[in-house]
Amino acid sequence: MPDLTAEAPTTGGEKAPARRRIPQLPLLAVVTLLVALTALAVGRYVVPPNEIIRMLAGQIFPVGQTWTAQEQTVVLDVRLPRVLLSLLVGGGLALGGAALQGVFRNPLVSPDVIGVASGASFGGVLALLLGLGSAAVVGGAFGFGLLALAVVMLIGRLNTGNPILMIVLSGTVTGAFFTALVSFAKYVADPESELPSIVFWLLGSLATATYAKVVTAAVPILLGAAVILALRWRLNILSLGDDDALALGVPPRLTRGVLLCAVALMTAGSVAVAGLVGWVGLVVPHLARLWTGSDHRVQLPAAFLIGGAYLTVIDTVSRTLTAAEMPLGILTAVIGAPFFIVLLARSRNRMWSQ
Template identity: 60%
Template sequence: MTSSPVDVTARSTSPASVSTPRQARWGRNPLIIAGFAALVVVVALVALAVGRYFVPPNEIVRLLAGQILPLRETWTQQESTVVLDVRLPRVLLSILIGAGLALTGAVMQGVFRNPLASAQILGVSSGASFGGVLVLLVGLGGIALVGGAFVGGVIALLLVLTIARAVPGAPLLMIILGGTVVGAMFQAMVSFITYIADPYSELPSIVFWLMGSLATASYGKLAIAAVPILLPALVVLALRWRLNILSMGDEDAVALGLRPQRLRLLLLGCVAMITAAAVAVSGVIGWVGLVVPHLVRMMIGTDNRMVLPVSALLGAAYLTVIDTLSRVLSTAEIPIGILTAIIGAPFFVALLIRNRTRLWGSDA
């Protein structure tokens, strides 16, 4: 049976078929995903081992396996408490949040076809921060905190898209500038809330939450963040091949049977949900969604079928490393948001210089 014209067009114009040899060689190798998954496991074991109380990695493996298998106990009670009750929920939360934030950055960059796009640059993180601190101000937390952060992130995203559509001619530029304006506006409202908050009961929790930290990680917070991060992540990963088509332009996407506007709204809604959940349980942790996907594209090419899952895995390993450094670099724990900003800000400047022609010119 012969193929339909749409099928022929899809095969001839798909990003995988026109990719460069480097993209084809790396992008179709399933061992790449397995390699990054192994990296996450190694980083997690190291994070569980190091700290003020060192636990040998072999004991960690036996301890974790002993929760399922009937192994003879060679570990001490103190090692069990440190690993299972203190470090394990923190490492799992850093993996979850790092994967989610990196995935949102990869999606935003694919949707807007711009390596400078991220949830932070486009004001989503600031909107989520405002929603979160507003919930904290009235004395709520848990699910309410996730809901407030999500609503704030969605409002910020809608404002940015409205600004971008209001000025024709350079939509990518207007998205970046709109994100800057919206982010600044929500940051001002966050500052106002911290100004009016009670300095003895409300302000300390708000300020600590805003700096970004996993110091208060627990299995409860892990459960709160798991559903609103994992479900949208699965949706995004299932649509990653459509993101390839979307990056070709709306006309080609429509010709191949997609509805670009509806697909964008679905993807951006998933981004807002993941960002809001991450902000709700860990505060504002910036730059992960900007740095990690760009590094992935430099390593394996631009095929989103590989970029999205690899970004999630590398983001999980990256944030776990940063969180481990925040614990061991000094006696007083450094907020993780400070370390990601110290690393991410210079990287963003280099990215601006590298992409200055595309950013300040047209969409070409």
């Protein structure tokens, strides 16, 4: 399979492009902050951005209160946890997709390929079916997501000939198995009480965002992101192939296993608090690659920032577009699919050629 994402920095000449692209990361960080500030301001109840800045600063520094109690409730209690959660979930899914595309050297790979999303969705659906609380939904999704990863890694060890192919096949089989279990759960669910909540959760939403969910998502997502970002230079070498990576002193199986575990951790954490949100892990890595190039040292942080901003914009549209909030999964598919086609048509040579 051709190397579609790697740009191994092995010589001084190859490092220069990465140095030129590094200043773009602060620009992306500023854009992401501006998107988050805009999301806090807009909605059915508009809050002036200057009041939001003073309000947020007032949580740390002594700032005279010029905002109303209603504005404080809307921003701090309703919108801020939702924006923080969208930044975490979007960034985690995008970073996971970018890492997997580098590991498998395939631009069509997303976090769904390792079966963790399907396993996590079954865990959440099972908790809803049993009538358990929201904490059980989060815990079930997270636990079954890690269980799906364990099954994938176990099956992948049955054949040592082509580890990448075995991981893809085992992920496909595991994902199909848990998807069948989700379908069975929907079949036996009560159509009046249980089925609507299951369907809405599977479509993805941040409507129930709380600070507790932000903490729940932050731990696995930030932990997985820290591992992936720490190994991003090894991903450049891993993208060259197992033989070359081993010759350069990078153990391919161990590195690949650690990266897959980190992606699974982020995916399970994202599904646990937001349900299934598709297309983010597929579309955003291509945006990051177009913006920064194929060097994973810069591409992976860019994917995290762009993913957070992207999902924040989608979530803001979902809660302001109609009176009844539209699920995130619908919007990400409706917007992501045509956008991906445009990217394919306009930049196929730059993104996909060797």
